[in-house]
Amino acid sequence: MRVTDVRTMRLLGPDPHGIGGRSRTYEFLFVRIDTDAGVTGTGEAAAFPGVEDEIRRCREWLLGRDPFEMRPIVRALMYGALPADGNLPAPSIMSSTATQVGPPVWGASGVEMALCDLTGKALGVSVSTLLGGSFRGRVRVYLDRSGVPDPSDHDAWRQLADRAVADGFNFLKFDLEQVAPEMTADAWNRSLTTAQIDEIHDRLSVIRDRVGSGTEIALDGHMCFDVDSALRAAQALRPLRLRWLEDPIPVTSATSLAEVRQRSPIPICGGEMFTAEQFRQFVEASAIDIGHPDVLFVGGLHEARRVADLLDVFNLPFALHNNGSALATVAAAHVGASSPNLLGLEYHFHDATWIGALARRNRPLFEDGAITVDDAPGLGAELDPTVCRRYLAPGEQWFDE
Numbered sequence: 001m002r003v004t005d006v007r008t009m010r011l012l013g014p015d016p017h018g019i020g021g022r023s024r025t026y027e028f029l030f031v032r033i034d035t036d037a038g039v040t041g042t043g044e045a046a047a048f049p050g051v052e053d054e055i056r057r058c059r060e061w062l063l064g065r066d067p068f069e070m071r072p073i074v075r076a077l078m079y080g081a082l083p084a085d086g087n088l089p090a091p092s093i094m095s096s097t098a099t100q101v102g103p104p105v106w107g108a109s110g111v112e113m114a115l116c117d118l119t120g121k122a123l124g125v126s127v128s129t130l131l132g133g134s135f136r137g138r139v140r141v142y143l144d145r146s147g148v149p150d151p152s153d154h155d156a157w158r159q160l161a162d163r164a165v166a167d168g169f170n171f172l173k174f175d176l177e178q179v180a181p182e183m184t185a186d187a188w189n190r191s192l193t194t195a196q197i198d199e200i201h202d203r204l205s206v207i208r209d210r211v212g213s214g215t216e217i218a219l220d221g222h223m224c225f226d227v228d229s230a231l232r233a234a235q236a237l238r239p240l241r242l243r244w245l246e247d248p249i250p251v252t253s254a255t256s257l258a259e260v261r262q263r264s265p266i267p268i269c270g271g272e273m274f275t276a277e278q279f280r281q282f283v284e285a286s287a288i289d290i291g292h293p294d295v296l297f298v299g300g301l302h303e304a305r306r307v308a309d310l311l312d313v314f315n316l317p318f319a320l321h322n323n324g325s326a327l328a329t330v331a332a333a334h335v336g337a338s339s340p341n342l343l344g345l346e347y348h349f350h351d352a353t354w355i356g357a358l359a360r361r362n363r364p365l366f367e368d369g370a371i372t373v374d375d376a377p378g379l380g381a382e383l384d385p386t387v388c389r390r391y392l393a394p395g396e397q398w399f400d401e
Contacts, residue, residue, distance in 0.1 A: 001122065003067050005034040006059040006111070008045075008052050010393035011325075011358065017351040020147040020178040021160075026352070028325045030383065031055060031110040032399045033118055035067055041118025042383055044328040045110025046296045054107030057096060062111070068122075070115045071302055077108040078275075078299055100275055105299050112300025113331050113379075120378035127331065127380075128373055131305050131338040138370040139336040142171035142218060142319065142344040147178030154206045161207045164350070165215060169369040171344050172211070173218040176225075176233065176248070179203050190249075192229040197236045208240050216344075217241075218269070221248035227256055234264040243343075244269035244290050244319075254285035261287055271307075272321035273297050279307050283314050290343065291318035295332045304332070308339035322346040326359035330371065330381040337373040345371065358387045 011028045018024035029047040034040050045051050058077055065073065075081070076090035078100050083092075095104040116127045128134045143164050148156040164172055180203060183196040192200075208217060219242050221230065230248035237245075246269040249256055261268040267289035271279055275298055282288050291311040293304045304320070311318045318341055320332045329347055336342040347366075349355040356365050359381040363372060374380060389398050 001035050001037045001039065001067060003033060003062050003065050004036050005032075006055065006062055007032045007034075007399055008055055009388070009399055010047060010052070010396050011388060011391045012393040013352070013354055013391040015349060015352045015355070017146065020151075020175065020181070021149040021156075026349075026355070027393065028355075029110065030327070031114045033062075033067060033111070033114040035118065037122070039118055039122045041067070041114040041116070041121065041378065042327065043110045043113030043115070043117060044296065044324050044331070045113075046106045046324075048103065048106060050103030051106045051110070054096065054103045055110060058094070058107065058111065061090070061094070067115050067118050070112055070119060070300075073115065074108050074112045074300055074302065077111065078105055100277070105275060106297055109296050109298065109300045109303075112302065113295065113328070116301050116331070117378040124377050126373070126375050127301065127334040127378060128337045129375070131301060131334060134337040134373060135340050136337055136342075137374070138367075138372055139333040139342065140171060140344045140370050141169060141347050141366060142173050142216070143169045143350055144173045144220075144346055144348045146175045151178065151180055151182065151203065154203065157203055157206045158210050161210045161215075165211055167350070168366065170211075170214060171216040171218075171243075171369065172207070173220055173246075173346070174204070174207070176200065176219050176221045176245075190224060190226040190229065192225060192233055194232075197233050200233065201236050201240070204237065204240055213241070216243040218243045218246060220246040223247045223250045225249055227260055230260050231263050234260075234266045238265040242266050246270065246292065247272070251282075254282045254287045257282065257287040258285045261289060269319065274307075275299055276303055276306050276310065279310055283310065283316065289316065291316060292321045293318065294321040294323075295335060296322075296324055296328060301331060301335050304335045305339060308335065308341060312339075312341045317341045317343050319343045320345040323348050325349070326356050326365050327379070327381055327383065329365070330359060330361065331379050333371040333373050334379065354387055354391060358384055358391070360384045
């Protein structure tokens with residue numbers, strides 16, 4: 001079996017809840033890989049600038065290759081290869097930026113997901129089986145709720161939590177910078193005032209009181225704050241028993257994040273944009289309590305499993321960051337199912353029903369706040385052509401047209 005084509009497709013549509021409960025437009029990028037055996041695989045890549053260019057750039061190199069060689073292909077796309085016996089299996093530097101970060105890795109992630117789907121279908125096994133087998137059949141989902149349009153409205157916070165719990169979710173995440181944004185004194189200095197921290201505590205207390213201890217609550221700092229503010233906020237929020245504080249400061253300094261981790265009473269979660277090497281650096285620096293890989297940014301499903309094993313060796317758990325569509329969510333669930341140290345898998349688009357419906361399965365996407373990972377071949381999910389055609393980005397067309 002050989003690769004005969006690599007194609008992409010973009011979708012564009014509304015996300016009613018968005019950031020801070022405000023509507024936005026969101027874009028998705030999908031990858032289809034065809035073979036001479038008629039078996040196809042579909043993956044998802046981050047719809048960030050440069051990613052589709054990277055996928056198109058590597059297309060010629062992928063044509064004629066064995067799609068089962070998922071890890072060698074990703075290794076080549078990320079790191080290149082050395083000549084052996086006069087043959088060059090891949091250029092010594094394949095990354096267009098000569099680095100293993102950014103669009104080259106993100107493009108490779110989408111290609112690898114499609115190859116996993118294709119290989120699983122060809123062999124008649126699930127992707128979780130390809131990744132080594134499942135530790136669990138249900139992967140817990142944590143629902144990203146960001147915030148509400150009027151953060152001062154305590155009833156709005158209660159209603160946001162009520163709906164999530166009523167829909168079966170018992171793990172919620174909110175955005176720290178969206179809890180009391182109207183109290184920001186200076187938009188540039190990465191600092192929280194004491195009064196703002198107190199208000200953040202009071203508003204999050206409304207949620208904790210509403211959902212009780214049976215629902216986990218996590219908080220995302222979006223790399224917005226300095227060490228001082230992160231630590232003062234963590235101390236103030238300690239009574240709320242948050243599951244983690246995510247990316248409280250810019251993650252460009254393992255030393256600074258290690259200081260936050262050492263002094264914070266809340267576990268520190270980080271790594272959504274990291275590759276395996278960056279995780280190693282931050283783990284060795286004792287900078288994170290919980291790893292946070294994303295299958296769209298780490299290099300694909302096998303690289304995410306590699307990170308999970310690295311963290312497990314250090315007795316650290318991980319959660320799966322995810323702002324992908326239903327397809328990427330199902331793909332990430334296979335990683336979660338095949339990793340012993342998983343805490344949960346993120347989902348953003350609970351209010352954008354088209355995003356959850358664009359991938360069809362033999363069962364609902366979510367069941368009682370979790371994704372069931374069964375033995376359906378490949379990812380066990382296929383893009384719905386009707387939904388996709390409705391939300392095609394300008395100038396795009398469905399794969400088979």
